[in-house]
Amino acid sequence: GQSLEQPSEVTAVEGAIVQINCTYQTSGFYGLSWYQQHDGGAPTFLSYNALDGLEETGRFSSFLSRSDSYGYLLLQELQMKDSASYFCAVSRMNTGFQKLVFGTGTRLLVSP
Amino acid sequence: DAGVIQSPRHEVTEMGQEVTLRCKPISGHDYLFWYRQTMMRGLELLIYFNNNVPIDDSGMPEDRFSAKMPNASFSTLKIQPSEPRDSAVYFCASSRGADTQYFGPGTRLTVL
Numbered sequence: 001g002q003s004l005e006q007p008s009e010v011t012a013v014e015g016a017i018v019q020i021n022c023t024y025q026t027s028g029f030y031g032l033s034w035y036q037q038h039d040g041g042a043p044t045f046l047s048y049n050a051l052d053g054l055e056e057t058g059r060f061s062s063f064l065s066r067s068d069s070y071g072y073l074l075l076q077e078l079q080m081k082d083s084a085s086y087f088c089a090v091s092r093m094n095t096g097f098q099k100l101v102f103g104t105g106t107r108l109l110v111s112p
Numbered sequence: 113d114a115g116v117i118q119s120p121r122h123e124v125t126e127m128g129q130e131v132t133l134r135c136k137p138i139s140g141h142d143y144l145f146w147y148r149q150t151m152m153r154g155l156e157l158l159i160y161f162n163n164n165v166p167i168d169d170s171g172m173p174e175d176r177f178s179a180k181m182p183n184a185s186f187s188t189l190k191i192q193p194s195e196p197r198d199s200a201v202y203f204c205a206s207s208r209g210a211d212t213q214y215f216g217p218g219t220r221l222t223v224l
Binding site: 030033041042043044045048087091097098099100101102103104105 | 168203212215216218
């Protein structure tokens with residue numbers, strides 16, 4: 001089978017740093033993605049890790065350890081607009097085709 | 113580019129009625145995905161197509177659900193007959209190969 005685990009909710013204050021962890025169990029693992037979704041909106045892509053290590057994109061960074069089946073999303077210099085749900089998603093290869101399996105999401109609440 | 117286009121944005125119908133959701137992927141993208149999102153089950157992949165061919169429909173809940181992609185620029189997801197438990201937000205997403213998936217704005221379906 002397959003499973004992804006991430007915390008259901010995280011709270012932080014403006015300007016702080018927050019880390020959202022994701023652990024996964026799956027076959028045919030290809031990579032780990034992170035998506036952001038604001039209330040009433042659609043998921044939007046944030047980052048993707050296929051190899052071990054850290055990927056940095058502005059205030060957001062994502063890390064992957066394939067040996068530990070673990071990754072995290074790091075958000076720095078938090079802003080109010082970062083309040084949203086964050087989903088990790090595993091890319092699985094199956095019969096030559098790739099698909100995403102999403103975690104249940106972490107709701108981030110940023111307060112002043 | 114206009115992004116992924118979905119219609120309608122909101123649909124309210126009565127139990128037993130047929131519902132058709134529509135999606136226009138981003139031009140040049142060869143993958144199209146249909147997802148359903150609810151509070152209870154999160155974001156679930158229903159079916160995906162590659163070059164207009166259905167690849168994996170294992171996520172389709174039951175025979176009441178069907179999806180077609182008659183050409184590279186159009187796909188439909190049909191529910192017949194609809195039931196209250198089908199109430200959810202339905203997202204269409206597209207991608208070029210194994211790259212980032214771009215989500216449409218979603219269709220919020222309410223079945224009374």
